[in-house]
Amino acid sequence: MNGYGLFVWSAFAFTLINFFTLYVIIYRQLVKENKKFELKFNHLEKIKYKEAFNQRTNQALVSSNAAQKI
């Protein structure tokens, strides 16, 4: 790198570290919120459960999560 290696590599490393950190933070938040939702959804009474499942966004959430009752 003609003597500029330290500058070039540190700029690229800083970028990639920031990408990784942001991804991990957001991913952890997503997993946490998913778990909260699943826990509440799976503990609903039968009638409320059906009512909740009829909402399209809830259906999409449940189908993308691990826990599925139906």
Place this chain on the structure above:
Amino acid sequence: MLNKIFEIIKIISLSKLTRIIVFSLFVIFLTLGLFESLLLSPEDYIQSDAVRIMYVHVPAAWISLGIFSFIAFLSLGIFIFKNKNFVIIAKSFAPSGLVFNLIALVTGSIWGKPTWGTWWAWDPRITSMLVLFLFYILYIASWRLFENDKAAKISSLVAIAGFVNVPIIKFSVDWWASLHQPSSVKILSETTIHSSMITPLLLMTAAFALFSVLIFLMKYNIELIKIKTKGLDRL
């Protein structure tokens, strides 16, 4: 009509497949971009290999500016259409915008040392980018400091006020004496940068844009789940 569009966006963004596709594309573009920018692209005749910092610095600055402009545009939509979907989308774009702004500032500083001989200068463009960073901080902080409806209004006002800074960043190199060179990549007139350098620049820009979409999808998911979890309580 507007609600139908938002419903489609919701369903697409909630799908894991969408995230997998965006993530895969991001990895492909990043790999190609890194290969091009670190190995294949030529060194500059004046800056030598230090020019390679441009391939992370410039795309990061472009994306952070683009995201803030989009947030400001959505914030205007919040006041005009009174639609909460604008709020969620704008809020979900903010974290990646902030990180790209930080990357632009830090990599710019790293680039400044070998080319200008200093880590920092109160140059119009650097200063206006720092102001943009402060607006990002204010925007995100307003979500943490205030309650839902109040936070939406205050953060939107911050974004609209901060948008005034966007043309200042863009034209700062033309309006004032600056250490930065005038734009090399132009949409309306001929680009003055060689194709061997524009290829890695565009590949890295695509990779960065895909990363911001990926973070947006995840953050948008989080916001929707929070709303739906509250909704389950009300059933």
